[in-house]
Amino acid sequence: MTDAATRLAVVRAEIARAAKSARRDPGEITLVAVSKRRSVEEIEALIDAGQRDFGESRVQEAKEKWPALRPLYPDVRLHMIGRLQSNKASEAAALFDFVHSLDRISLLDALATAPTHPPAFVQVNIGEEARKGGVALAELGSFLDAVRATQIPLAGLMAIPPHGLEPGPFFAFLNELARRHGVAGLSMGMSSDYPAAVMLGATMVRVGTALFED
Ligand SMILES: *Cc1c(COP(=O)(O)O)cnc(C)c1O
Numbered sequence: 001m002t003d004a005a006t007r008l009a010v011v012r013a014e015i016a017r018a019a020k021s022a023r024r025d026p027g028e029i030t031l032v033a034v035s036k037r038r039s040v041e042e043i044e045a046l047i048d049a050g051q052r053d054f055g056e057s058r059v060q061e062a063k064e065k066w067p068a069l070r071p072l073y074p075d076v077r078l079h080m081i082g083r084l085q086s087n088k089a090s091e092a093a094a095l096f097d098f099v100h101s102l103d104r105i106s107l108l109d110a111l112a113t114a115p116t117h118p119p120a121f122v123q124v125n126i127g128e129e130a131r132k133g134g135v136a137l138a139e140l141g142s143f144l145d146a147v148r149a150t151q152i153p154l155a156g157l158m159a160i161p162p163h164g165l166e167p168g169p170f171f172a173f174l175n176e177l178a179r180r181h182g183v184a185g186l187s188m189g190m191s192s193d194y195p196a197a198v199m200l201g202a203t204m205v206r207v208g209t210a211l212f213e214d
Helices: 003-021 040-048 059-069 086-095 105-112 137-148 168-180 194-199
Strands: 030-034 053-056 077-080 098-102 120-123 154-158 185-187 204-207
Touching: 003 030, 003 040, 003 194, 040 059, 053 059, 059 077, 059 086, 077 086, 086 105, 098 105, 098 154, 105 137, 120 137, 137 154, 154 168, 168 185, 168 194, 185 204, 194 204
Parallel strands: 030 053, 030 204, 053 077, 077 098, 098 120, 120 154, 154 185
Antiparallel strands: none
């Protein structure tokens, strides 16, 4: 196996192990390979190994790498996981299959008026951090109502727990918020904590380093 294939097999096995320990079907969990700052060659090695979902955090970078790859691999799905400027919303909606970072009304308005409407996860400021993106907890209900009033399919909730704290309680809390608000998907978990996220209900994990570096 190539290094990329080995790393992919390890991450998939970890997801399956975590899912089984929580009595979940591993097939419910989508692994999104976060390919920001990775070269087209590194990406193709993972595609060759069988990976199909990829995440990018910047529209400009995605535009430089993916238009050449897309026609070669029509079953690849692209996920926008980073902060999205409203003036790039139309471009992002055309380029990506999912948006994980819908976090404010101005962006919702921009996406709603775009010609295409990829499903979107609402990013929640789960740790109530002043400097982090995401909808405030107190505003989540009204924000979800606003999303539901548009043509944008609501894919679920997304969050990034505060740096340096045990992530488990934040994953459990995001799961509880999704249940309370009748939302199905949960985009949570990165290289350092995706097994915990899977045990606590993640339906999409966003993994970069563990897939691209030894
Ligand atoms: C970079 C990034 C990831 C992946 O992080 P790793 O620690 O490399 O797995 C996941 N989610 C978001 C929003 C990111 O920006």
